[in-house]
Amino acid sequence: MKIQRLYIPIIVALAMAVGLVLGSILNFPAQGGGIGIASGSNKSKLNKLMDFIDNEYVDDVNTDSIVDLTVNSILEKLDPHSVYINKEEMEQVSQSMRGDFVGIGVNFYMYKDSVAVIKPVPGGPSDKAGIKAGDRILYADNYKLFGRKLPNDTLFSKLKGEEGSKLTLTVFRKSTKKQFKVNLTRDVVPIKSVDAAVMANPGVGYIKVNRFAETTADEFHTALADLKKQGATSIIVDLRDNGGGYLEKAVEIADEFLTKGQLIVKTKNKKGRIDETKATGDGIFETGKLFVLINENSASASEILAGAIQDNDRGTIVGRRSFGKGLVQREMPLGDGSAVRLTVARYYTPSGRSIQRSYANGGEDYYNDFQKRYESGELYAADSIKVADTLKFKTIKGRTVYGGGGIVPDLFVALEGKHGDEALSQVMQSGIVSYFIFEQLDKDRTGFTGMNATQITDKVSTGDKYFNAFNKYLLSNGLVFQLDKYNARVKHYLAAEFCRQLLSEKAYYEMILKEDNMVKAVLAEKK
Template sequence: MKTWKKIVFPFALALTMAVGIIIGNFFAMRSNIGATLGLFRSLGLDKNKVSQAINLIATRYVDSVDVNTLTDNAMSDLLATLDPHSVYIPAKDLQSTNEQLEGSFSGVGIEFNIQRDTILVVSVISGGPAEKAGVLAGDRIVNVNDSAFVGKSINNDRVMHKLRGARGTVVKLGIKRARRRKILDYAITRGDVPVTSVEASYIIAPKTGYIKVSKFGDTTYSEFLTALAKIRNQGANRLIIDLRGNTGGFMEAAVKMVNEFLPKDQLIVYAAGRAYPRTDFYSDGRGSFPNMKIAVLMDEWSASASEIFAGAIQDNDRGLIIGLRSFGKGLVQQPFEFSDHSAVRLTIARYYSPSGRCIQKPYQRGKDQNYERDFVNRYLHGEFFSKDSIKIQSKEKFKTRGGRIVYGGGGIVPDIFVPLDTIGVTPYYRRLFDSGALFQFAVHYSDQHREKLKTFNNWKAMDEYLSRQPLANMLAAYAEGKDVPKHYYYFMISHQLISQQVKAYIIRNMFGDEGFYSSLNQNDVTVKRAIQALQR
C-alpha cells in the first residue's frame, strides 16, 4: 500500500494550491466559466485569494520553487485528509498506473532484468513486436537508438521510458547474443503489448482446474472465460480460483465473473454513496458454469474487486472461501482526469455484499499510518496462525442465503482457515528474498544454462531435472557475492524452501507464469487444502 507523503505545508495552503489548480483545469477544459465560478462560490472559496496565493508563491517566495511539484504535493495532501483510497496521480504516473488495468500498452514486448548493469531479456512476449523482429530470451540490450545504454545509471524506469512509446514509432536496439561476436541491430516498430491478468490455468488434480487471477482489468473477464473453457475441455468439474495477492481493479469485471457461476436473479453486489444512488447488480442466468464446484483462495492482500467476487460466492453459498482473512476494502473509486493529464481517484460509494455487509475495515480520515499498521497488528495478534485470533471490530451479524452467520467491517473471513506457512522461513531466507539475490540467481542460472534448459518440452520435465541440481548451494555461493553471507544453521532449515523457490523462478524464465505456478503449487498448503475440500 502506498505511504502518504508527509504534509510539508499547512493544510490551508494545501487546500489553496489544490483548488487553484482545479480552477485552472476547469478554465482550460470548460467554456462555461460562470458555472465553474459558481461551483467554487458555493463552496465558499474566493477565486481571487486562490490566484493571489499561487502568484505570491511563484513570484515572492524567498527561494525559487517548482510550482508544479508544489501543486502535486498539495493535491496529495488534500486527498490524504479523506479516506485511505482516494488518491492523486501526477501526470507523469497516470499512464503507467492505467496500464496496469488496461488490456495493452504500446512498446516492444519483452520482460527484462537488469543484470551486471546490462538489460537482460528474460522472456519475449508472444505475439509482440520484439518476437516478430527476432529478439530472443537471453539477449542483452547494449544500445538504444544508436547510443550505448549500459552502466550503473540504468534502472527500470529509464528502460521502460526508452522502450515504450506511441504505437507505430520505431526504436533501434543493439543486441549482444551469446556465441555471436558482432552486435545485432534491430529496428522494432512499437505496437500493442497485451497485459494479462489471468496468469495461469491448468488441471492441478483429477477433474480439478486451477486459475490464477492477478487483477481485475479490462480484459480479465474474457481471459477468465477462455481459461474456464480450457479446463472444462480438459475434464474439470471442480475449480480453484486463486485471488491471493489480487488487490482488485474494476468492479464490472468481478461482477461478470461471478455471473458465470450463479443462477438467475441472485444479488451479486450493490453500491451506494451520498451522491451515488444505490445500484444493484444481479445475475442474469446466462452463466455457463452454474454447477461447477468452486473454491476461492484469499489472503491478507486480496482486496476490492477480489472481495466483491469472494463475498458474492460466500453470501450466495455458492462455494468455499479458503485461506486468510482478506484486506477489507469496501470503497468504490472513480477516476477524474484533469487537463494536464493528472487525475484523482475519488471514493464515491461503498459496496455491499449480497447479505448487506460492507467489508471495509475501520479507518480514521487522514490517519493512514494506523490503517497501514493493520497487517502488523494482525500478525502480532496471531491472526495469521489461528482462526480464533481473528478480531473484527464490527459485531453486526449478517446471514448468507443458506442462513450462515457472516460479519462485515473487516474483510472476508474464510470458510476454511489455512494458517500462514512459515516452514523454512528464517532470517537468512528473508535476506535472500529481500535483497533480490534469489530472483537474480534464477535469471543468472537460466542465462548460463539456457541451451540445456531449452531441451525440455514442458515444465514438469524441467522440474524433475532441476530437483536433482544443488540449486540451494549454488544460490548461497552466488548470494555471498551480493553481500548476503551464508548462515549455515539457517541455511539447513531453509534448504528445501530455497530449492523450491529457485526452481520455480527458473521454470518461470523458461515456461512463463503457468510453469511457475504449476511448480510452486506442488508444495502450497492452501492449494492442497482446497483440492482436499473440493474432492470431498
C-alpha cells in the same frame, strides 16, 4: 548485478502490500470531467496564494509541487483510498489498468550495466524478430544502452513508442558471441491480469487473477472455457495478493458462477442512492464446485467477488481474512494530465455487510494492519481472528458471516511456514529468485537445452549445486537466512523458476501448485 540491500521485516511488509496502493483505489473507470479543488472564497484564496508566491516570493519556487502537496494534504483528511495521481504517474497507472502498452515486448533487467533479456513476450515484436532469452540489447537505434547505468524511465522511453513505429536494435548474443542488428515494429503488448489457467489436479481447474483491469473479465472467460474443455468440474479462483481494480470486472467474473437474479453487490453514495447489480444468468460455470483463495492482501474488487460467492453460498472461501476495503472510487481528471481518485460510494455484499476496516487512526495505522495481524497470531490460527459480533449477517442458506473488516474465510489456511518463517516464503516468490536463475542460465544455458519440466527439476534437485549458489547469492545481496532446514522447499522454488524462464508460466504454476498449502487444502476438502 547487486540488488539493493534489504532487511527481512522490510521484505515482508513490502511483499504483503503488493497491489494495494494501486489496486485498492481503482474501482470505476474514469467518468465525467474535471473537479475543482475548492469553491467560492476558499478557491479564490488558494488561487491568490499561488499568484503571490509566483510573483512576489523572494526565491524561485515550483508552484506545481506546492499544489501537489496541497491536494495530497486535503485527500489525506478524507480516507486512505482517496488519492492524487500526478501526471508523471498517470500513464503507468492507466497502462496497467488498460491491460496493454505499446513497445517491443521483452522482460529485461539491468545486469552488469547492460540490458539483459530475461524472456521475450510470446508473440510480441521482439519474439517475432528473433530476440532470445539471454540476449543483450546494446543500442536502440543509435542510442547507447549499455555501460551507462540508465534509469528505468530512460530505458522505457527508448524502447516504447507509437504503435507501428520502427526501431533498430543492436543485439549481442552470448551463446554465439556475435553482435547483430534487428529491425522491428513496435506493437501493442498485452499486460496479462490472468497469470495462469492450469489443471491443478484431474477435474480441478485453477485460475490466478492478479488484478481487475479492462481485459480481465475477457481473459478470465477464455481461461474458464478452456479449463472446462480440459475436463474441469471444479474451479479454484486465486485472488491472493490481488489488490483490486475495476468493480465492474469483478461483477462480470462473479456472473460466471451465479444464477440469474442473484445479487452480486450493492453500492450506496452520498445522496443515499442504492444501486444493486444482479447476475444475468449467462455464466458458463453456474454449477460445479467453486473455491476462492484469499489472503490479507486480497482487497476491494477481490472482496466484492469473494463476498458475492460467500453470501450466495455458491462456493468455499479459502485462506485468511482479506484486507477490508469497502469503498468505491471514481477517477476525476484535473485538467493537466493528473487526476484524483475520490471515494464516491460504499459497497455492500449481498447479505448487506460492509467489509471496510476503520481508518479513524489515519492512513499509516490503516496500512500497518498486517503487523497487528501478525502480532495477534491471526495469520497462523483461525481462532485469533477478531470479528465484530454486533455485525452479524446471514447468507442465503442462513450461515452467519461478519462485516466490519474483510472477508473471513470458510476454510482457514495459515501463512506458509512456521511462525517467523514467512520472510523466506516471500523471498522465494520475489524478483531476486528470477534474477538468480537468469544469471545461472547465463553461465550455462546450453546445459538445459531440450529439457522438460521433470528433467529440469531433477537437475536442480539432485545435489546442492544450485541450493548453495542461491544461498551465496542471498548473502552477497545482504540477505541472511538459515536455509539448510528448507533445502527441499528452496530447491522446489528454484526448479519452478527455471521452468518459467526455460518453458512457460504454465510450467511454473503447475510446479508451484504442488506445494501450495491453500491448493492442498482445497484438494483435501474435495475428497
